[in-house]
Amino acid sequence: MRVIPVIDLKRGLAVHAVRGERERYRPLQSKLAEGSDPVVVTRAVRDRFGLDELYVADLDAIAGDAGAPDVVAALAREALVMVDAGAADAAAVAALLELGVARVVIGTESLPGVDAFRRLRTALPGAPLVVSLDLRGGRVLSPDPGLAGAGPAGALARLAEAGADEAIVLDLARVGSGAGPDVGLVADLRARVPGVALLAGGGVRHAGDLRALAGAGAVGALVATALHGGAIAPEELG
DSSP states (O other): OOOEEEEEEETEEEOOOOOGGGOEEEEOOOOOSSSSSSSHHHHHHHHHOOEEEEEEEEHHHTTSSSOOHHHHHHHHHHHHEESSSSSSSHHHHHHHHHTSSSSEEEETTTOOOOHHHHHHHSSTTTTTEEEEEEEEEEOOOOOSHHHHHTHHHHHHHHHHHTOOOOOEEEEGGGGSSSSOOOOOHHHHHHHHHSEEEEEEOEEEOSHHHHHHHHHOSSSSEESSSHHTSSSOHHHHHH
């Protein structure tokens, strides 16, 4: 089970995400580091847990603003970064790769549709892309009504047919909520779309949730609050 720490960026600072309600996000307060400088926080997590991957969500870029490419580049020098910055076309993906990130996340929240992902795969056949199946309360977030209405398994199957082989299952309603991850959904997606490796995001509270997700077929999990709050100890990740 890969444990992947999360940095949510807003105005260049690391923020505490709560249920995807981005207007409520405030600078992160972590037991591992002083302040909300994302590089300082990333180093503290890496030093404490020995984890070399990092998921970064550039929330301003996802919202269509300029984002923080300089911060993303700095984080890419500290860890193997997968970044969601709202990229949905080849030029945007190429620009992120030039920053040094290891993988680019293509979120359904930003993706115009399945054909747009297929065009990305055709234009950049070797690009390290990771789909994010963005959900809220189990419903797919997408500007494409067909994808939004397909349900999680249907949407993931369509993306797999278009070339997706790894996907984050990210329910924003569970992020920072303490509600626990949707283990049943992960198990269902694993059974129905077995060709896609699954990373679970949203709601991990403790090491027991990580074990449950692994049992459901997830190969990894995105974790933030449980690391920063001390609910997961380094020895539990061994």
